[in-house]
Amino acid sequence: MLFTINQFYIIVGVLLATIAIFTLLDKTHPKRLTSSIFWLIYALIFLVGNYLSEALVGIMVIAMALLAGSGKVIGGKHQQPNLTQRQQDAKRFGNKLFIPAVTIPLVAVVATLLPKGFSIGNLQIIDPKSATIIGVGIGCILALFIGAAITKSRPTQGIHEARRLLDALSWAIVLPQMLAMLGLVFSASGVDKAVGAALTNYINLDYKLVAVLIYVLGMALFTIIMGNAFVAFPIIMGGVGIPILISHFGANPAMVAAIGMLSGYCGTLMTPMAANFNIIPAALLELQDRNLVIKTQIPSGIGILLANLILLYILI
Amino acid sequence: MEHLVNFWPLLGVAVITVAFILRINPMLAIIAALLTAGFAAQLSLVKILELIGSGFLKTRNLTLLTLLPLAVVGLMERHGLRERAQALITEFNQMTCAKLLISYLFLRQLTASIGLTSLGGQPQMIRPIVAPMVEAIALKQNSQLSDKSREELKALAAATDNIGLFFGEDIFVAFGAVALIATFMHEHNVHIELLSIALWGIPTAIFALLIHSARIYSVQRKLLPTQIVIKTEKN
Numbered sequence: 001m002l003f004t005i006n007q008f009y010i011i012v013g014v015l016l017a018t019i020a021i022f023t024l025l026d027k028t029h030p031k032r033l034t035s036s037i038f039w040l041i042y043a044l045i046f047l048v049g050n051y052l053s054e055a056l057v058g059i060m061v062i063a064m065a066l067l068a069g070s071g072k073v074i075g076g077k078h079q080q081p082n083l084t085q086r087q088q089d090a091k092r093f094g095n096k097l098f099i100p101a102v103t104i105p106l107v108a109v110v111a112t113l114l115p116k117g118f119s120i121g122n123l124q125i126i127d128p129k130s131a132t133i134i135g136v137g138i139g140c141i142l143a144l145f146i147g148a149a150i151t152k153s154r155p156t157q158g159i160h161e162a163r164r165l166l167d168a169l170s171w172a173i174v175l176p177q178m179l180a181m182l183g184l185v186f187s188a189s190g191v192d193k194a195v196g197a198a199l200t201n202y203i204n205l206d207y208k209l210v211a212v213l214i215y216v217l218g219m220a221l222f223t224i225i226m227g228n229a230f231v232a233f234p235i236i237m238g239g240v241g242i243p244i245l246i247s248h249f250g251a252n253p254a255m256v257a258a259i260g261m262l263s264g265y266c267g268t269l270m271t272p273m274a275a276n277f278n279i280i281p282a283a284l285l286e287l288q289d290r291n292l293v294i295k296t297q298i299p300s301g302i303g304i305l306l307a308n309l310i311l312l313y314i315l316i
Numbered sequence: 317m318e319h320l321v322n323f324w325p326l327l328g329v330a331v332i333t334v335a336f337i338l339r340i341n342p343m344l345a346i347i348a349a350l351l352t353a354g355f356a357a358q359l360s361l362v363k364i365l366e367l368i369g370s371g372f373l374k375t376r377n378l379t380l381l382t383l384l385p386l387a388v389v390g391l392m393e394r395h396g397l398r399e400r401a402q403a404l405i406t407e408f409n410q411m412t413c414a415k416l417l418i419s420y421l422f423l424r425q426l427t428a429s430i431g432l433t434s435l436g437g438q439p440q441m442i443r444p445i446v447a448p449m450v451e452a453i454a455l456k457q458n459s460q461l462s463d464k465s466r467e468e469l470k471a472l473a474a475a476t477d478n479i480g481l482f483f484g485e486d487i488f489v490a491f492g493a494v495a496l497i498a499t500f501m502h503e504h505n506v507h508i509e510l511l512s513i514a515l516w517g518i519p520t521a522i523f524a525l526l527i528h529s530a531r532i533y534s535v536q537r538k539l540l541p542t543q544i545v546i547k548t549e550k551n
Contacts, residue, residue: 009376012383049373055362057369062347069344081394090396090403097397100388101440108434133377136434140384147388151395161390166383171343176378178346181371182332185350188367189325189357197321225329230493234500242504254508257497258486258516265482269475272336276378281438281474284382285447285467292471293478296535300479300528307523 002123005130006050008137013046019163026076034072038064038171065178068171075167089151096150100143107142111135165284172283172290176276183226183273192235195222200239208249208316215240216309219260220267220301227273229264236260251316263308269301270294328353385440393444401445402452413453413469414536417476418529420446424480425521429487436477447473457540465539472535476528483524486517 020039023032041060049057067073090097112131119125126134148155166173186192199218205211215236222232241260245251268274272294282293289295328349335345354364389397405411427435436442447470454461454469485491489510497513 005377005380008380008384012380015383015387045372046376049376052369054367054369054373055365057373058365058367059369061368061372062365065343065347069341069347071341086394086396087399088396089394090399093395094400095404097392097395097400098445100392101397101445104385104388104440105432105435109432112431112434130377132434133380136381137384139434140388140440143385144388144391147391151391153391153395157394158387158391161394162383162387165386165390169382173379173382175342176382177372177375178343180375180378181368182346182350184371184374185364185367186325186328186353189328189353189359190322191325191329191353194321194323194326195329198323198326230496233497237500238504242501242506246506252516253501253506254512255516257501257508258513259520261493261497262483262486262517262520265486268482269478272342273332276382277438277478280382281442281477282471284438284443285470285474287467287471289467292467293474296468296471296475297478300475300524300531303527303531304483304520304524307527308520311519311523 001127002125003134003138004127005133008134009046009049011137011141013043015159015162016040016043016046018159019043019166022163023076029076031072031074032076034067035074035076038067038073042174061178061181064171064174068174073171075170076163078164078167093150099150100147103143103146104136104139107139108132108135111138168286169280169283172275172279175279176274179227179273179275183228183231186226187231192222192226192231195225196235196239199236205240205244205248209313211240211244211249212309212313212316215245215256215260216263216305216312219263220270220305223264223267224271224273227268227271227275229261229268232264232267233261236264245312245316249316251312255315256312259308259312263305266301266305266308269297322357324356325353327356381437382439385437389440389444397444398448401448405449406452406456411453412457412536413450413540414529414532416446416449416453417473417532420473421476421480421528421532422525424477425484425525428481428484429521431488431490433481433485433488433491436481438474438477442474442477446477454540461539468535468539472532476532479524479528483517483521487514487521489514 016039020036020043023029023039024036026032029035041064045057045060111126112135114126144155144158199214203214205214218236218240219232222236223229226232237260241256245256246253268277272279272291278294279290282290331352332345332349350368351364424436450469450473451466486493494510494513498508498510501508
């Protein structure tokens with residue numbers, strides 16, 4: 001295959017390793033040694049993670065968590081690009097500045113729309129298992145070169161800019177992975193079974209309203225705990241959806257399934273566990289309150305959840 | 317006693333919840349929670365380390381989508397992308413924050429529902445383009461805008477991207493969640509068509525559009541009292 005996700009792990013690994021080196025060399029950085037070690041470990045997990053034993057990667061992850069958790073990892077100080085210069089450039093380059101931003105989704109769309117297994121000769125172009133991510137990846141790299149051409153800068157300037165933005169995120173960039181990993185460990189420890197049993201064994205589900213309530217709220221609550229609706233779905237569907245709503249009350253299975261999954265998504269809007277949707281954007285926007293995106297989403301999340309509850313109750 | 321469910325791993329959930337409420341550093345909280353859940357499930361330390369390692373390796377793709385756009389986004393921001401976005405949007409006299417965000421919400425849902433989920437996204441769309449646009453219009457609507465209100469509007473832009481994505485992508489037949497639903501149901505001898513799962517996502521999607529639009533309006537009413545009407549009449 002020409003493009004696989006592993007190539008992008010290597011690219012990100014090289015980027016992180018470069019940042020580790022720049023951080024180490026940055027004499028103005030107050031915690032340059034420990035910060036640099038943090039980025040180096042993270043780089044190694046991307047570069048050679050596939051070849052290391054899982055237990056060793058586990059130890060490396062705990063080391064990263066302890067470094068970040070004890071305040072030893074912070075971002076360097078960067079000068080914001082000069083405002084007057086930015087305004088001049090905005091005038092000079094005009095709407096051409098949007099071209100790279102459009103390039104990313106365009107390339108991604110082409111990559112996803114290619115027929116599965118599209119190949120030239122015997123060479124398959126894109127690994128169909130991760131077509132979207134590969135598409136975004138190719139798009140980002142193309143966009144970087146186009147952007148550099150438009151603004152007449154060197155593409156390597158992009159690495160410095162990436163470091164500036166990454167330093168603003170600092171160790172929070174790892175949170176989505178840490179929390180998703182925590183969800184997987186919870187599953188392996190049987191947390192999902194325990195919650196499923198608690199919901200179904202101790203509550204009388206013979207009343208339609210109670211059954212619908214437990215199903216919809218269970219999906220949301222479980223997603224809030226695990227951070228991922230895909231983990232919640234099988235538990236609640238297997239515990240309440242199929243035996244009670246579909247078999248006992250004779251509800252339309254496609255409807256129960258779709259509304260159930262979307263109730264899980266309401267949970268995603270309301271939990272710090274889904275860090276890539278809720279915490280990372282707050283960090284990217286440099287908000288003082290890291291939970292502000294979640295707080296903003298809670299009223300809408302509750303509203304949509306109520307709509308699901310009413311929909312399901314009426315339609316069964 | 318294999319059939320008895322072990323409830324002790326729920327302690328792990330308690331640990332992470334309490335830690336989030338007490339605002340303990342999340343990295344430490346996660347380690348504490350997973351050790352608690354793992355030991356409560358009587359897993360060995362080596363087994364827990366293996367679970368951590370394999371889980372972390374499996375989820376590397378989450379980070380790709382945030383990290384890969386940073387280089388080009390940073391480069392274009394250095395050369396005035398945000399300022400250009402602001403200049404462009406303020407050319408529209410009648411534009412308000414609510415109009416902009418509701419249009420974005422609708423387009424995000426619509427494009428996601430036909431599988432174009434990468435048209436949008438927090439690092440490449442909200443940070444460099446949509447959030448600066450919202451800020452620029454908000455300042456036009458209310459020149460006394462406080463920093464706190466400014467943050468709330470930026471957070472609203474991020475929330476709008478999430479909600480548009482979540483309640484659009486599920487209508488797309490080839491989306492992973494739809495396949496996951498069908499596979500799970502099939503394993504339990506409930507056979508449903510992918511298309512009917514996708515179509516049953518539409519009612520909730522419509523409610524999501526209405527409910528979040530109302531939310532956007534209420535934030536606008538709170539933070540940006542109507543000055544714009546007077547301003548445009550003067551012209």
